[in-house]
Amino acid sequence: MTVKPNQLDLDAIIKVDKIPAAGRVVTIETDQEQREALAERLKVSEVTDFSAKVTASRFRGGVRAQGQVKGTVIQPCVVTGDPVSQDIDEPVDRIFLPGQDAASQATAGAEIFVNLEDDDLPDYFEGNEIDLTDLVLEVFALAIDLYPRKPGAELPEGMAGDDPAELSPFAALKALKKD
Template sequence: MTNDDNPAAKPPFSYPVKVGNISANPVTVKVAADDRERKGLAEVWQVLEVKSLKAEVYLSRWKKDGVRVKGQVEAELVQACVVTLEPVESRIDEQFDQIFVPEGSKLARVIAKDAAEMVLDPDGPDLPEEFAGDAIDIGEAVAEFAALAIDPYPRKSGVEFDDHIESSADSKNDRPNPFAALKDWKKD
């Protein structure tokens, strides 16, 4: 869970939780983004506005050193319609489940019989995410799961691409055929 553009930059929505405070019994954490954090998320997600972002997260130990983060994220966004560019409101309501392990943990490695091939099950669980130090940023994890649920092509209801026609087979193009010059060539 790192920002690839600038590792020193703080994510717009952050809520660090000390791993040492997490026990085998699940702990419930409720997080919500404030105005400043929602503006930062809107910039990162390239949407017009993030009206709300909240999550209820359950944290528990996983195996010896890992932490299981499970919860529900809810968000309300305003995006630009891909047809008219008018504002379109959308709602996100997603469940998530992620395992975090300390950096360098053997639990994060995929054990394969052949070192040259890695087999991943697309329907199976995700690989554990590594964290550095003694804390996991729950806010950043919630923001990532919300970002994955954003509709990449929002469209206002009832709006279609009716006015734009690429080309039709029966219409004549004014451009010359690039292969027309080759029609008189014959191979000897």
């Protein structure tokens, strides 16, 4: 059986009403097939390791998920094309509140207060279950280097690309200026 990338099941569902006072620990370990599907989903060459440990605890009528996501991805260097390995070790801290987001329920002309000082806005859930799979995959995916570079790899002289200063509209205006 082959796991499709959009059907990756990491079994990280928690029942909100079954969370004990000390919290519920969700541990995710992946097998080779799941890591292959994860690599396809994340568009990297390979995911050699992926695991997460998240503790879900009750928090102000909702749930707070805190923990760690770890893994290793391999992808090609943007300069040489050689494989580059990246170790990922990222913290997870997210709040889930019951109900829908107040902003999505607002009517035209309604005022909504948004506190820009807060770290992150909470996520909302419906029902009695929260699937932490998307949370840990999001944290993992955001930690992947978009432009991996092998240590010491540099573009050859003349292949570095266009100078942004020469491409600006002001450079074109300067060329039109007569001294």
